[in-house]
Amino acid sequence: MLESQFCLLHTEAMKNLEREYERWCKAFGEKISEPEYFERLLNLDETGAAVKSVIVYVRQRQLEAA
Amino acid sequence: MATTLIVTEKPDAALHVAEALSENESMRKIVVDGVPFFEVQASERRILVCSALGHLYSVADTEERSQSEYPVWNFTWKAKHLVQRGQERQKKWIQAIMKVSGEADRFIDACDYDLEGSLIGYMVLKYACRGADANAQRMKFSTLTETELRDAYANALPQLNFPLVHAGMCRHEVDWLFGINLSRALTQSALKVSGQYATLSTGRVQGPTLRFLVDRQKEIETFVPTPYWSLKVKLRIEGRTLVADYEHERLERKGDAEEVVQTCAGKSGLVETLDSTKHELNPPTPFDLSSLQGEAFRHFGMSPRISLGIAERLYLDQLISYPRTSSQKLPPSIGYEKIMRSLAKLPSYTTDTANLLGMERLVPNQGKKDDPAHPAIYPTGVLPKRQLENRERKLFDLVVRRFLASFGRTAVKQTSKATIRVERHRFVLRGSTFIERGWTTIYAPYATPQDVILPPLRVGQSALVQEIKSEDKFTQPPPHYNPSSLLRKMEDAEIGTKATRADIIETLYKRGYATGQQINSTPLASRIIEILNKHCPKVVDVSFTRELESKMDEIERGSETREHVLLQTAEYLKPIIKTLKTHEREIGQELTSILSEMREKSTTLATPCPRCGSRLRIAKNPHTRKRFIGCSGRWRNNCCYSLPLPQLGTLRMLERSCPDCGFQLIEVKLKGRRPLVSCCRCYAQRTDPVISGTGLTDSTGRK
Numbered sequence: 161m162l163e164s165q166f167c168l169l170h171t172e173a174m175k176n177l178e179r180e181y182e183r184w185c186k187a188f189g190e191k192i193s194e195p196e197y198f199e200r201l202l203n204l205d206e207t208g209a210a211v212k213s214v215i216v217y218v219r220q221r222q223l224e225a226a
Numbered sequence: 227m228a229t230t231l232i233v234t235e236k237p238d239a240a241l242h243v244a245e246a247l248s249e250n251e252s253m254r255k256i257v258v259d260g261v262p263f264f265e266v267q268a269s270e271r272r273i274l275v276c277s278a279l280g281h282l283y284s285v286a287d288t289e290e291r292s293q294s295e296y297p298v299w300n301f302t303w304k305a306k307h308l309v310q311r312g313q314e315r316q317k318k319w320i321q322a323i324m325k326v327s328g329e330a331d332r333f334i335d336a337c338d339y340d341l342e343g344s345l346i347g348y349m350v351l352k353y354a355c356r357g358a359d360a361n362a363q364r365m366k367f368s369t370l371t372e373t374e375l376r377d378a379y380a381n382a383l384p385q386l387n388f389p390l391v392h393a394g395m396c397r398h399e400v401d402w403l404f405g406i407n408l409s410r411a412l413t414q415s416a417l418k419v420s421g422q423y424a425t426l427s428t429g430r431v432q433g434p435t436l437r438f439l440v441d442r443q444k445e446i447e448t449f450v451p452t453p454y455w456s457l458k459v460k461l462r463i464e465g466r467t468l469v470a471d472y473e474h475e476r477l478e479r480k481g482d483a484e485e486v487v488q489t490c491a492g493k494s495g496l497v498e499t500l501d502s503t504k505h506e507l508n509p510p511t512p513f514d515l516s517s518l519q520g521e522a523f524r525h526f527g528m529s530p531r532i533s534l535g536i537a538e539r540l541y542l543d544q545l546i547s548y549p550r551t552s553s554q555k556l557p558p559s560i561g562y563e564k565i566m567r568s569l570a571k572l573p574s575y576t577t578d579t580a581n582l583l584g585m586e587r588l589v590p591n592q593g594k595k596d597d598p599a600h601p602a603i604y605p606t607g608v609l610p611k612r613q614l615e616n617r618e619r620k621l622f623d624l625v626v627r628r629f630l631a632s633f634g635r636t637a638v639k640q641t642s643k644a645t646i647r648v649e650r651h652r653f654v655l656r657g658s659t660f661i662e663r664g665w666t667t668i669y670a671p672y673a674t675p676q677d678v679i680l681p682p683l684r685v686g687q688s689a690l691v692q693e694i695k696s697e698d699k700f701t702q703p704p705p706h707y708n709p710s711s712l713l714r715k716m717e718d719a720e721i722g723t724k725a726t727r728a729d730i731i732e733t734l735y736k737r738g739y740a741t742g743q744q745i746n747s748t749p750l751a752s753r754i755i756e757i758l759n760k761h762c763p764k765v766v767d768v769s770f771t772r773e774l775e776s777k778m779d780e781i782e783r784g785s786e787t788r789e790h791v792l793l794q795t796a797e798y799l800k801p802i803i804k805t806l807k808t809h810e811r812e813i814g815q816e817l818t819s820i821l822s823e824m825r826e827k828s829t830t831l832a833t834p835c836p837r838c839g840s841r842l843r844i845a846k847n848p849h850t851r852k853r854f855i856g857c858s859g860r861w862r863n864n865c866c867y868s869l870p871l872p873q874l875g876t877l878r879m880l881e882r883s884c885p886d887c888g889f890q891l892i893e894v895k896l897k898g899r900r901p902l903v904s905c906c907r908c909y910a911q912r913t914d915p916v917i918s919g920t921g922l923t924d925s926t927g928r929k
Binding site: 168169172173176177179180183184186187188189201204206207208209210211 | 449480702
């Protein structure tokens with residue numbers, strides 16, 4: 161749903177974000193929550209700029225919905 | 227008297243050719259309408275040596291038409307001064323050569339023996355010397371030393387290398403067709419929609435190269451790191467503490483890393499295995515151009531274009547051989563021993579050359595790459611006659627050491643590995659040391675082998691785990707390209723030539739598509755690639771460019787014709803240009819927003835107005851056309867704060883601030899001069915307390 165609102169770059173970032181979530185869960189051996197996943201990625205220098213802006217956008221949308 | 231006219235590529239080369247051919251110090255410099263010629267007497271012949279100034283002729287439209295018109299399919303070769311502005315010197319040169327060529331009955335092309343050099347010489351002979359190309363001879367040499375030039379003159383080839391000339395012409399013509407049509411399509415699309423002009427270019431090689439950058443940028447920007455863990459253990463072995471790594475470099479689950487830590491903490495283990503292997507490290511191969519550019523960037527941070535420029539300067543000074551070569555081979559005919567004996571006179575190389583000359587045989591480690599026209603880059607043995615500038619000295623030293631190292635003895639390295647078993651886990655200690663340093667001593671400043679020595683260990687020795695740590699790590703995004711790695715990527719993709727790749731990278735910077743040494747592609751670059759991908763993906767596809775490169779190689783070998791390749795190119799381009807023309811409006815709209823954004827960014831300062839806090843912008847006075855920094859709050863806040871700007875040169879706002887006042891620094895670039903970085907605010911206050919002629923003093927009252 162969200163992807164349709166993004167440009168090509170941010171769509172790619174969103175896809176990567178979703179794909180890597182499973183790997184993060186496996187790595188930590190437990191299901192880490194989405195907010196924690198986002199928080200950790202936002203604090204990492206390695207995270208791409210487009211990924212960070214997707215996270216900020218998604219968080220904002222979630223806040224508005226709440 | 228019978229007169230021979232020799233045409234060289236550059237004035238310095240003309241002087242060296244004349245000096246080499248001069249008998250009994252007969253050389254005389256004559257100036258014709260401000261253009262220098264060198265006259266020498268050799269065996270009953272008068273020889274006149276003249277030079278071009280690089281390319282004096284270029285591809286141009288056959289008709290005089292507006293720069294906005296496209297497509298353009300008809301072209302011809304014209305003198306550069308008729309096509310480009312600011313080519314007065316070139317005009318004078320052509321006229322002088324035309325005048326003097328009438329006196330000659332024999333013509334020799336002595337330009338660099340490659341694609342560009344052959345084309346330069348051919349054009350001068352054909353147009354300035356009125357058809358002399360047909361009977362002209364060709365001198366072939368790789369250094370500007372006296373011996374080689376004399377030999378090249380005595381054994382001049384009976385005619386020009388026409389396949390090479392045609393390949394050179396074809397490359398220029400194909401690139402012109404691509405460049406003019408695609409760039410005009412982009413520029414005009416943007417202009418028609420936004421009404422604002424911006425030079426937007428792409429080309430046969432530029433498009434795919436830009437795509438490499440944009441793709442990499444995309445990978446970095448969409449990168450999601452994943453966690454992994456690595457383990458380090460401090461082991462106490464017979465009173466010594468050694469740091470070992472876990473047998474697996476990466477553990478992808480945190481639980482696995484924790485399990486190893488819990489199992490091994492405070493436990494004792496045993497040295498299980500000891501291995502040692504010897505590796506031979508062959509000497510490096512001599513430099514071809516791209517490996518020289520790569521090393522120059524790695525060690526000195528020189529961009530490929532800068533290192534090529536310096537290498538050409540060293541070549542014109544007779545110090546090194548012709549640098550635009552793809553060869554990694556040094557034939558014995560260059561005289562290894564003679565060169566080394568000469569280099570031995572320079573104190574930095576005395577010891578190394580003495581060691582090499584003491585060897586039984588001198589055999590360089592030849593590389594795989596070859597070039598039919600030139601050998602690898604090597605020092606000629608001619609010693610510098612002037613004080614070399616810092617960067618010239620560095621590059622010269624690099625070339626000399628690489629040349630000498632390629633003859634050096636094989637280095638032998640011993641790597642040791644000890645495995646320590648603790649419970650059911652293994653840890654590894656690694657060491658490496660040189661048994662024979664061989665060639666690495668010669669190439670020492672640029673090869674930095676470091677020894678990691680393992681203490682003597684024996685199997686069965688006990689080892690106590692003093693400390694074991696698990697480190698949280700994350701996967702890394704791919705690195706940004708730098709000018710050197712981008713050049714290597716172009717070479718691997720087989721696009722562009724050794725002579726043009728560095729210039730294409732520079733163009734990406736000039737057009738605002740790339741920034742920084744760790745290259746970031748700009749939003750404009752991403753938009754251009756997005757548009758081209760959408761409407762004509764073939765333009766940024768590397769395969770067609772590569773195919774054309776191989777066709778031009780075939781022209782060089784005589785198995786393909788220039789006319790055929792040009793026809794194929796036009797057939798390929800026509801539907802692409804038609805599509806771009808059809809979607810002109812759509813493309814224009816796609817470009818307009820990004821251009822406005824970039825224009826806004828390039829004229830808005832990061833420092834706010836010290837008086838009202840609004841944005842400061844670079845603006846132009848509509849009456850005087852003078853540029854200045856003005857406050858955007860003029861209408862809203864009635865703020866008249868302004869600062870003067872230099873009126874000449876290209877301005878660039880830097881991401882640095884003035885250490886004194888914190889104002890954003892501005893760089894001014896004037897052609898042929900070093901860029902000047904200045905703080906406009908400090909400048910205004912130093913020169914006049916009444917700032918920039920607005921009649922208003924700076925409200926901060928700073929001096």
